Amino acid sequence: MVLASGILLAFFACKKENTDAEHSPAGSLENGSIKEMAAVAATSLITNLTSGTSKIYQLGELSNNVVYYTDRAYKFTSVPSVLSGAALIKTACDDKINTAATTITFTLSQNATVFVGYDSRADAIPNWLTSWKKLPGKIGVTDVVDSLSIYSKDFLAGAVSLGGNTAAPAKDVHCQYIVGVKAGITSLPDVVVPTVPATGFILGLNAHSMGNAAYSPVSIPDQMGMMKKMGMKVVRVNFNANKDGSISNPSGFTQLVGAANANGITILAMINITQLNYSLSEDQNYAAGKVFGSNVAAKNSKNLTYYELGNEIDNKIINSGNGDVASDYNSQKLKLTAAFLKGMDDGIKSKQPGAKTMIDGSWKHFYFLQYMQTYGVKFDIVAWHWYSDMESSTASSSSMPDITRKLSSLFTKPIWFTEAGQRWKNVSNIDQTQSDFTNAFIRKMKANSQVKAAMFYELFDEPARSGAEGHYGFIKWTIPYSKWEYKTVAKSLFVN
Numbered sequence: 001m002v003l004a005s006g007i008l009l010a011f012f013a014c015k016k017e018n019t020d021a022e023h024s025p026a027g028s029l030e031n032g033s034i035k036e037m038a039a040v041a042a043t044s045l046i047t048n049l050t051s052g053t054s055k056i057y058q059l060g061e062l063s064n065n066v067v068y069y070t071d072r073a074y075k076f077t078s079v080p081s082v083l084s085g086a087a088l089i090k091t092a093c094d095d096k097i098n099t100a101a102t103t104i105t106f107t108l109s110q111n112a113t114v115f116v117g118y119d120s121r122a123d124a125i126p127n128w129l130t131s132w133k134k135l136p137g138k139i140g141v142t143d144v145v146d147s148l149s150i151y152s153k154d155f156l157a158g159a160v161s162l163g164g165n166t167a168a169p170a171k172d173v174h175c176q177y178i179v180g181v182k183a184g185i186t187s188l189p190d191v192v193v194p195t196v197p198a199t200g201f202i203l204g205l206n207a208h209s210m211g212n213a214a215y216s217p218v219s220i221p222d223q224m225g226m227m228k229k230m231g232m233k234v235v236r237v238n239f240n241a242n243k244d245g246s247i248s249n250p251s252g253f254t255q256l257v258g259a260a261n262a263n264g265i266t267i268l269a270m271i272n273i274t275q276l277n278y279s280l281s282e283d284q285n286y287a288a289g290k291v292f293g294s295n296v297a298a299k300n301s302k303n304l305t306y307y308e309l310g311n312e313i314d315n316k317i318i319n320s321g322n323g324d325v326a327s328d329y330n331s332q333k334l335k336l337t338a339a340f341l342k343g344m345d346d347g348i349k350s351k352q353p354g355a356k357t358m359i360d361g362s363w364k365h366f367y368f369l370q371y372m373q374t375y376g377v378k379f380d381i382v383a384w385h386w387y388s389d390m391e392s393s394t395a396s397s398s399s400m401p402d403i404t405r406k407l408s409s410l411f412t413k414p415i416w417f418t419e420a421g422q423r424w425k426n427v428s429n430i431d432q433t434q435s436d437f438t439n440a441f442i443r444k445m446k447a448n449s450q451v452k453a454a455m456f457y458e459l460f461d462e463p464a465r466s467g468a469e470g471h472y473g474f475i476k477w478t479i480p481y482s483k484w485e486y487k488t489v490a491k492s493l494f495v496n
Contacts, residue, residue, distance in 0.1 A: 045181045046089065048107040048159075052100050055092030062088040062180035068141075069093045069178065078140030089179035096176040098164040101128070104179065105161045107221075110254045114160065116177065117148030123171040125151075128163035143175065156258035159221070196234060196266050196306070196453060201446050203493070204234025204268070204455040205474065206419060210252030214462040214473075217481040220252070223459060224259040226475065230493045235260060236268040236418055236455040238311065243275070245295025257303045266306065268418065268455065271296060273310035273340065278332070282339045289340035293347025301352040308358050308383055308418055309341050314368040323365030334368075338375035345378050358383040360418055363390055364400075366410055373411070381452075382411045385419035388437045404448040414452045417445065421457040422489075424471035435489035460484070 051057055056070045064079050072093045095103065117139045118125055129151060138147035165176050196202055205227055209220050218226075227235060237256065240248040247253040260267050275292045276285065296307070314323060317337060321328035341359060348355050360383035361369045369382060386403055400406045407415050420441060422434035438456060445451040461473035463480045474490040477483065 045087075045109055046106050046179075047109065048105070049089060050105045051091070051095070052103045052105075052164075053092070053095050053098065055095050057092065057104075058090045060088035060090050069176075072175075074141055074143045076140065077142055078138075080139065087181040089181075091176050091178045093176050096165055096174055098176070099167050100164045101167065102161045103164045105159065106179075107159050109251075111154070111156050111258050114153050114162075116151040116153075116162075118151060119145050119173050119175075120147055120149045121145065122173045124169045125173075126163055126165075126167040126170045128167060145175075156262045201451065202233040202453045203230075203442070204232050204236060204265075204453060205230075206236045206455055206458040207460075208458070208462070209235075209237060209256055210249045212462070213464050214460045214477065214481065218460075218484070220255045221259040221262065224256075224263040224265055227265060227459065228263040230474065230490055232265065232493075234266045234268050234306075234453060234455055235459075236270060236308070238270045238272060240272050240274065241292075241296050241299075243292070243295065245292070245297070245299035247300065253303075267304060268306045268308060268416075269300070269304050270308040270311050270418070273313065273344075276310075276313075276337065276340045278336055280336070282336060285336050285340040286343035289343025289345075290347035290350075291343075293344035293349075294351050295347075296344075297348040297351035297355060301355070305354065306356050306358070306381075307348060308360060309344055309379065310359070312360060312362055312385065313337055313341075314361050314365040318365065318368075323361075323363060324367050326367055326371070328367065329371075334371055335375075338372055338377060341372060341379075342375060342377040349378070356380045358416060358418070360385055362386070362419075366406075370410065380413065382407060382413045382415045383418040384415065386417055386441075387420065388422045388433075391437070391441065402444065402448075404445055404451050408448060408450045415448075415450050416452060417454040419457050420454055421472050424468040430471070431488040434487065435492050438489045439492060 049057060058070055060066060060068070062068070062076070062079065064076050066088065067073055067075050068088065068090060070090045070092050074093075089106075091104070116129060118129065120138065131153070133152050134149065139150065140147050162177070162179075166173055207215065207223060207227075209215050209223055215223065224235070235256075239253070242248055256267065275288050277288065280288065317330050317333040318328055319330055323329070345357050348357060357379045358381035359369060359372055359377065359379045362385035372379065384403070384407060391403070394400050394403065404415065420438075422430075422437045424430060425433070427433070442454065445454055456474070457472050459474060461471055461476040463470050463477055474487055474493075475484050476487055478485055
C-alpha cells in the first residue's frame, strides 16, 4: 500500500434544470476569500491546472456552506468529516455539457486518491468513470440534486486528466464538477509497484534525481519519461536513510516513487551504510545493522522491493592487491562489515520477507562477496560494478576474459551489474565510443543467463563535477542547465 499525503477530491454537482438567474460573476461569490492553509495545500499538491474550455477556475476551501462554482451560488450542505476543510478548485458550471475525452488536466506532486461525486439520479455515467470504485455515503449540496454519489480512484504523482461531464454514455446529467485537495489522508488501497521480471534481461540507469544540480532542471516525472523512452526498466538511486528508516528527502522520494511507477520503472534503492561503526564489536554491529534494516523496511516496504546494501564498501576496507584473496583486506573491518550487513539483511527481511537484497563489489574484489556469503549474509543478488577500462584490461586475459563468466563461476546467485559505463576520455569520438562499449557489454551480459540486469551510469552528465566525473551521462547538457540532448548511446536504445 502506498501512503498518500494528500487526497484529491472531484465532485460533480448535478441539476435537472437551470436558469440564467442563477448566474453570478466569476470570483464574486465569496468576496474572493480563499483560506491560506487551503491554498497552500492545493498549490503544494496540484500544479499545471488547465481546463479544456475558456472558463475560469479558482482555489477555495471545501467545507460546509462554501460555494463550489465560479459561476453559480450553490453550496455544500453536508460534507463528510473526512473531507471537511479540503482545499478546493472551483470549476465552472457552464462546462456541464462538455463531452470531450479530457476536460481538466493537472499535475500531482504526490500520490493521491481522486473522488468523484456524481449525480445520484443519473441514468448512466461516462465510460471514463466506470473503472472507478463506488463508495458508500453521499455529499449534500443546495442544488436540486440534493446529494451526490461518490466514486474513487488512486493516482500516482504526475499528470492526471478528468473526462467530460457528459462524455458517452452519460445520460441525464446537467452540471459540471469541482475539484478539491485535502492533505494527511493515508488510507489508499494497495498500489502495485512495478517489479523486475524473474526471467530475461533488463536495462536500467543510475540517476541522482533528488536535489542534484544536473538533475533539478528536469522534473522527476520527465526524467522517468526519458528513461522509459530508452527502454529502461530500473532506476538505481542513492538514498540516505535516517535512523528511523525514513528517507531523508521525503518529498523527492514521493515524487520519484510516483513517477517511476507511472512509467513502469522499478526503483533499486542503494541505501548508504551510515550506521556501520568499526569501533563497535561484532555483536554490536550486527545489532545496529538489524535495527537499521528493520526500520528501513518498515518505513519503505510499500514503495521498495530491491535494496543494495551500501556502495563499494569493498574499496573502503581493502589494503592492497586485486581483492580476490583474504590477505588483500583489513580482516577486522571485513568481519565487522559482514556483521553489520548480516544484521541489516536480517532486519529488512524481518519486516519485508519478500524484499530482494544485494551487495556490490567491483574490479576483481571477488573475495569480499565470497566472505559475505561465507559469513552468513543472506543477500539474494550479486551486484557488480564494471567500467570500460576494466573490460579492456581483462579482454586479453586467459584467466578472466569475461567478467560475467567469472562471476558465474564463483556465485550461484543472480547477477546484476548495478554500475557500468564508459570511462570518459577527452577525444572527439567519445560519444560513439560510449555507445559501442555499452551495446557490446549488453550483448555480453545477455549471453549469460545468470546475468539478469544492468544499470549503466548515468542518466545525465554532471558538468559541475571535475574531469571524467562530469561526462558519464546518456544525456548531456549542451548549455548547463538549460539545454540538453540525447547522446549517441541513448539514441541507440530508443524504444518507439
